[in-house]
Amino acid sequence: MTIYVFDGTMDGLLTAVFDAFALHEQPQQLLMKGDALPLFCDHTYQVTADEEKARRVWAGLEKRLSREALRLISVSWLSELRELNQPLFHYLCKVFRQGDIARNFADPDVLAVTNIARRVMHEQLRMKQFIRFQKAKDGTYLAVVAPDHNVLPLITDHFQDRFNDQPWLIYDAKRHYGYYHDGKSVIRITFEDEAAVPFNLTNGKMNADVLSENDRLFQDLWRTYFKAICIKERMNPRKQLSDMPRRYWKYMTEKN
């Protein structure tokens, strides 16, 4: 049994595809560095990520797949799930053998990649729904999130388009980076000393000394509204939880 081991980067995975064809072999498994090797493996091959090889593989994919399918692959990569590596690797190899199979959902690898991409898309929508900004004294709007998948790159366009006249910062507390919009463009930022930021990373609350004057009032108004709009005779906490899972609540104004 042949096993490829790669470094966990997209370039590494694309290089693995390249090498599989260069060496005329089809490895049964693609593992990430640090994964436990299975029993009875007689041949392992270390993939060294190579930008040039990766670029060539991607160019090959661009020739064979629709833009929609390529986007789906990029999106699935943002899931940061280990279980994506294997099906994605096999999927890409098959594209070079069989052509455009992106819509063959009976293929287990295509289906797995598609389903993971769909999960990522679902979560980016949830970020658009559930992000809550607080306004700082200097006029910056801040939101802290901790999504399961790395979805911030997918939502910056939406927020830039919508709030183009206000400076905002969306910060991913789990991945320790964020996007800042200064009124013109969006830049990716990280904090050198995360402990010194003027907001709480575990509940997203801004420190009282930097919070703008009437922000608390609007938060209270929102909570009041949230309570008032509910029809008591129709209580349905199960539906609420399925549409708004509890893991998102900690950063949401109306639930804190």
Added chain:
Amino acid sequence: MLTEKTMEKLRILAESAKYDVSCSSSGTVRKGKQGMVGSTVGGVGICHSFADDGRCISLLKVMLTNYCMYDCAYCINRRSNDIKRATLSVSELEDITMEFYRRNYIEGLFLSSGVVRNPDYTMERLTAIARDLRTVHRFNGYIHLKSIPGCSQELLNEAGRYADRMSVNIEIPREESLKLLAPEKDHQSVFQPMKLIQQGVLENKEDRRRYRHVPRFVPAGQSTQMIVGATKESDRDILQMSSMLYGQPTMRRVYYSGYVSVNTYDPRLPILKQPPLVRENRLYQADWLLRFYHFKVEEIVDDQHANLDLEVDPKLAWALRHPEAFPVDINTADYEQLLRVPGLGTKSAWLIVNSRRFGRLTSYDLKKMGVVMKKAKYFITCGELTSLFSQPIVGINELRPERLRPLLVSKAQQKRAAEERQLKLEFEE
């Protein structure tokens, strides 16, 4: 300036507005503009939160005032009700909308109002707020305006330039019932503004064909709502009304609102322990069949089945009445036929149509794709299910509908349906 008093007003006016179920921010795509705040995303819109009753919160749904000169029996805000009354000032409402929007709490504003003085006066005030939001606050998000029955065409035409969606509620599908509960209203007063809005939209389309820069008029179309369970209408009456409305070019959504016993003292109304939620759910399912599954209203309800089956969903009910339409061969049937299979939705039908070009599909593939095989397996043939070596097919035609039905109805569904049927009994005189 906003104060504690504003909070109390917001609470009162949200509680007055909450029985209006329409909430969606769908139907129009409008990119952000320089110097303006906001955008609309189209598609199904964005729900920003979900209240404890499970309903989505997309727009700030609020009334400008809950004082009302009408006395409609089903309405919480009827003039003879002794409830707290309030009126938001224009600046209060605009501030709340803008500040909520900038914090990503909402997609926009859904503004409604009780009728004070006369329809024109009320509509004028609603229009003024929409105009202010667009021109003074440079608000580019979603605005849904209720149009007040009986207001002038000029006002509707102006409001339509600022609103994304406008709505007039039918509330009661049959006119004689409406007149019984709301003597001051009739169907004419509802259909008239609907017609005017539609006229405006169609004229605007024509104008835009000639001049590209003509501003859009009610780009997200109209919606309306019917109350379910407050009067004696059958589901057939309700769905025929919906189907007729969807035939109109600008009607996008019909909402169904299970009647919540708000005015228990009124003898014209039934007393319900809880709103008819199962029935409401079945109506929405039927509505979906009309809009996305190519069903006709006569197929869902007819003379013998004037009401929807509470125990099974309307598609399954149809399938059980029409065993001759099955089995459907997954590998050859066209998209419309696939949509009629219980357990298959638009998404799985799309997956099937795409995948079968690459090879024959088996029940294993279907299961992996997310088809509800528990239901679907009685209505389909596919790959191995047709082979001679597999187990004999047990489908709807072998079992007969009357023996299949109990296999597909769970105890919990039966119980819920039975509870609701009991509620209905009190209604018969």
